[in-house]
Amino acid sequence: MSAALVGKILWVAMVVGWYAIRYPFERRAKRRRVERTRRGRAETIRMLISLSGLGILPGLFVATGFPWFATYAPSPVQTALGLALMVVALVLFRLTHKALGKMWSVSLDIREKHELVTRGIYRHVRHPMYTAFWTMALAQALLLPNFVAGLAGLAGFGTLYFLRVGPEEAMMEETFGDAWRDYRRRTARLIPGIY
Incomplete structure (x- = not known):
């Protein structure tokens, strides 16, 4: 079996793993009332861009080989x-969902009786789910031997991240005030001790 085929199979396994982790939390979240949200056209566009980079373009490549012109032969090390x-990425993704529990949301939502989560993986990093997605995007770039489909995750998720993290942190500060500011001072945004 070639490294390219193994990479494609692993990418599919990563997507299935991502969905298996997220699905029960998504079902549970639908039962909790949203008090305040920042969903809207801009958030929908950000989510679609991210989905295109982490799902649609790589899925198209895995299923059809398109875009053929950007395909190369990967090494087994890659x-x-x-x-x-x-x-x-999947371990981080699971840890973030476990720590968030009932506070999890797919978008910028404040739920009824929302609490600031600072336990588990959130003790050290404010946005470990974004860390998981960045890691997933890097994994995709290595697993899919196509310069367009492989790198699409970094571009797609990068767009979501850089356009969303500011409004998300502003919403958290607005909701939790000094507790959020204290939490922000003692934690890194994505990588402990670095950023």
Whole structure:
């Protein structure tokens, strides 16, 4: 089996793993009332851009090989590194969902009786779910030997992240005030001790 085929299979496994982790939280979240939201046209566009980069373009490549002109032969080392990042991403993704529990939301929502989560992985990082998605996007870039489909995750999720993290932090500060400001001072945004 070629490294390219293994990479494609692993990418599909990563998407299935992502969905398996998220699905129960998504079902549970629908039962909790949203008090305040920042959903709207801009958020929908950000989500579609991210979905295009992390789902649609790579899915099209895996299913059809398109865009053919951007395909190259990967090394087994590249695929192995992609696998390692995939595992890290899914572990981080699971830890974030577990820590958030009932406070989880797919978008910029404040739920009824919302609490500021600072336990688990959130003790050290304010946005570990974004860290998980960045890691997933890097894994995709290594697993899919196509310059367009592989790198689309970094571009798509990067757009979502850079346009969303500011409004999200503003909403948290507005909701939790000094508790959020204190939490922000003692934690990193994505990577402990770095950023």
